[in-house]
Amino acid sequence: MVRRPVAWAGALVLLAEAVGIALLNWFLGLVVDKQEMSLAGLDPHAMTVSTWIAGLVFGGYLALCGVMLAFVGGRDRAPGRFGRLLLISCAVVHGVLGAFCVGLVGWLAFAFMMVVLGLIVLPLVAYDRVGRATPTTA
Numbered sequence: 001m002v003r004r005p006v007a008w009a010g011a012l013v014l015l016a017e018a019v020g021i022a023l024l025n026w027f028l029g030l031v032v033d034k035q036e037m038s039l040a041g042l043d044p045h046a047m048t049v050s051t052w053i054a055g056l057v058f059g060g061y062l063a064l065c066g067v068m069l070a071f072v073g074g075r076d077r078a079p080g081r082f083g084r085l086l087l088i089s090c091a092v093v094h095g096v097l098g099a100f101c102v103g104l105v106g107w108l109a110f111a112f113m114m115v116v117l118g119l120i121v122l123p124l125v126a127y128d129r130v131g132r133a134t135p136t137t138a
Contacts, residue, residue, distance in 0.1 A: 003126040007073030010119030014066030014090070017116065018059040025055020065090040069123060078127030091120045 029051035031037075036044045068083045079087060098113030 001126075003123060004073045004076055006119055006126075007069050007123040010116070010123065011066045011069035011073060013116055013119055014062050014069060018062035018066060021062060022055045022059030025051050025058070029055070062090070065120070069120070072123050079124075084124065087120055087124055091117055091124070094120065 029048045032044060032051060033048040037047065038044050039047065065086055068079055068086055072079050072083070078084070094113050094117040098110050098117060101109035101113050
């Protein structure tokens with residue numbers, strides 16, 4: 001069965017995505033700081049710091065989702081209530097970001113987001129509520 005490898009692959013992809021998001025927001029914060037950009041009279045330093053904080057928060061959220069998938073793959077059991085809610089929210093975020101990616105970035109980014117969505121959803125549906133693997137029919 002492919003439950004464990006998919007959970008591990010999803011965990012690795014989410015952890016890499018967390019690092020990428022954090023680095024992207026760090027870079028954007030540096031750009032705002034060096035250009036001294038302002039939005040509606042907001043202090044440029046406040047925009048820089050808020051960009052860095054947003055990167056840390058969203059990167060931490062994705063890293064937490066990746067750790068949850070690693071626990072699912074390591075234990076070969078369904079996540080608990082908190083883990084299930086966390087992974088469902090992560091799947092919804094990736095679905096919405098995938099929809100935005102089509103128009104803003106392109107179809108390749110959309111395909112990547114849908115692959116990540118699949119890596120999140122499969123461990124959620126591959127286990128029943130008791131934690132045992134669902135029986136497959138041949």
